[in-house]
Amino acid sequence: MSYTVRDYTPADEPWWLRCRVLSFLSTAYFDDVDRAKPAIEPPGLELIAVDDHGTVVGITDTIIEGELATIDTGAVHPDLQHRGLGRRLLEQTRERARAAGAVTLNAWTRDDPDTLAWYRAMGFTESDHYLHVHANYRADPHEPGRTIIEPRPDLRPVMAFLHASLADEEQLRDQFARVHVCRRFAMPI
Numbered sequence: 001m002s003y004t005v006r007d008y009t010p011a012d013e014p015w016w017l018r019c020r021v022l023s024f025l026s027t028a029y030f031d032d033v034d035r036a037k038p039a040i041e042p043p044g045l046e047l048i049a050v051d052d053h054g055t056v057v058g059i060t061d062t063i064i065e066g067e068l069a070t071i072d073t074g075a076v077h078p079d080l081q082h083r084g085l086g087r088r089l090l091e092q093t094r095e096r097a098r099a100a101g102a103v104t105l106n107a108w109t110r111d112d113p114d115t116l117a118w119y120r121a122m123g124f125t126e127s128d129h130y131l132h133v134h135a136n137y138r139a140d141p142h143e144p145g146r147t148i149i150e151p152r153p154d155l156r157p158v159m160a161f162l163h164a165s166l167a168d169e170e171q172l173r174d175q176f177a178r179v180h181v182c183r184r185f186a187m188p189i
Contacts, residue, residue: 001051003058003085005092008046013037015056016048023075028110028132028180040072043100047092049076049085060089062097062105069093069102069189090122094189105189110180124185131164131172132180139177146175 008016016037024030040046040061049058058076062069071093076085097105107124109115110132120126135143137158144157164172166181173179 003049003051003080003088005047005049005058005088008037008048008059008061012048012050012056015054016059019056019059019077020073020075023078023081026078027112027115038072044072045069045093045096045100047089047096049089058085058089060093062093064097064100064102067101067103069097069100069105071105071107074107086118087122094187098189102189105187107185108182109185110182116183119185122187124187126183126185128184129166130182131166131169132182133160133162133164133172133176134178134180135160135162135176136178143176 013036017034021033024032038061040063043064045060045062045064047060047062048056051057056077057080059073060071060075061073062071064070074086074089076089094105105124107119109119116126135147135157137144144160145151147160147162148157163182169179169181
């Protein structure tokens, strides 16, 4: 089977959503589910890899703001990973972002070993870090309440997603079951 990288069109949305959900299921982003594809405003890029049947098997959405391009979503269908599709999407992203005036390509990701290894292998360097903290009553009924400064008797928190300083990592890991290090990767384009 051969694969083609091309621009996303609105008709691709159902396959885009399926590809993203399936590729995220085995990662720390397993619950980052969208019911509609987020819009990427021009001059941003929306690239997809499709198979011979037109099925979306890889995606890269990139926001471009002046000289900075940031990958918003990058994913390859789990059945087709480790076959060079991510690299092909990245090459097209770099080429087109450069043509749009960007000089740096950013990507923020959580602490999934395969994803971190891929970014490093592609030539990205890691720099900034912060924490993603998930407070969920299913992990511990008291977790969401720990995030509230002033409780309200008419509201019962059940989930919260928070950003925190890396300096607080040890304390937060003691209080919450799900804490991820979010990392910035960057490369010149």
